[in-house]
Amino acid sequence: MKKSIFTISILLIFLPLPTLSTSKPKPCNKNDEKVLFNIKKSLGNPYHLASWKPDEDCCHWYCVKCNQTTGRIIELTIFSGNISGQIPPQVGDLPYLQTLMFRKLTNLTGKIPPAITKLTHLTSLILSWTNLSGTVPAFLGRLKKLEYLDLSFNDLTGSIPPELATLPNLSELDLSRNKLTGVIPESFGKLPGKFLSLHLSHNRLTGDVPRSLGFKNFSTVDFSRNQLTGDLSMFFGPNKTIHSAYFSRNKFRFNLSELMFPASFQWLDLNHNKIYGSLPGSLTGLSLQYLNVSYNRLCGKIPKGGDLQNFDNTAYFHNRCLCGSPLPACS
Structure with missing residues (x-):
């Protein structure tokens, strides 16, 4: 045993020690730096981008992130600033960009530029809380690596x-x-298998929700405040993955009575629709964080158990003949 310990000790003495990397991050690519200056000029040289100076490595500029190995710009995230103008087409000249964000810039106007399609490495595109107008461009379908697309809070x-x-x-x-x-x-029934969240609320959408969407395993769906119609029962079932459903203020019409929910389901908002039937007993087995079925055509006794009595009467009122705690007792 002692001999083995001695042998190991000798080996450790002669083994080479690991060397710590002393390589420094590569400085910002000069072509990318030139593009950033053009973007700044196109936006009117705003104070928000005051750190964009030629005497400092552009990898250290505000709203910019580089790949430390290559020095190429991989993120441009301009947000919450007093910036006017339009999205500069020069953003398409940052070929290694993975994230592009223009957010909470209320004086940003115009259309989404086609130059964005040049960003073949883009995984996140966030153009939200601005005054962008025009249509949602079909050319965004060319960004085949895109994982996250947020065009909310605009005038599209x-x-x-x-x-x-x-x-x-x-x-x-x-x-x-x-x-x-x-x-x-x-x-949209052909959205990729990994698709999780669909947010279309506060628009003017009409027509029935495609039945094909029921084949997708969403985590969150928000269709609230549109003029949509039809049956939503295809989103629910014990084997589904949905945990949050926002369907309020539409014209949905279906029987709620036999609906089943996955065990992970937490948030249900169906208020201001034309939903009929009764509240299903399956709701009592859930850990609900939010429930609102008011302003529908529901009847029958509110099931006892679970979290159903933890919500006040506003979650249930203005139905055809729904009764029981927290509403008045059934006659």
Whole structure:
């Protein structure tokens, strides 16, 4: 035993020690730096980008992030600043960009520029809380690496392009708080298997929700405050993955009585629709964080148990003949 310990000790003495890397991050690529200066100039040299100076490595500039190995710009995230103008087409000249964000810039106007399609490495595109106008461009369907697309809180009009369903890596789409019209494209039933969250609230969408969407395993769906119709029962079932459903203030009409929910379900908002039947007993087995079924055509006794009595009467009132705690007792 002692001999083995001695042998190991000798080996450790002669083994080479690991060397610590002394390599420094590569400085910002000069072509990318030139593009950033053009972007700054196009936006009117705003104070928000005052750190963008030639005497400092552009990898250290505000709103910018580089790949430390290559020095190429991989993130441009301009947000919450007093910036006017339009999205500069020069953003398309940052070929290694993975994240592009223009957010909470209320004086940013104009349309989404086609130059964005040059960003073939883009995984996140966030153009939200601005005054962008025009349509949701079909050319966004060319960004095949895109995983997250957020165009919420703008003035976008027109219909939702079916081409968005061709994005093979998309996991979340947010088009809420715009002025979009027309129907939800049937092609959305072909969204990729990893697709999790669909946000279309506060628009002017019409028509039935495509039944094909019921084949997707969403985590969150928000269709609230549109003019949508039809049956939503295809989103629910014990084997589904949905945990949050926001369907308020539409014209949905279906029987709620036999609906089943996955064990992980937490948030249900169905207020101001034309939903009928009774509250299903399956709701009592859930850990609900939020429930609102008010202003519908529901009847029958509110089931006892679970979290159903933890919500006040506003979660249930203005139905046809719903009764029981927290509403008045059934007669």
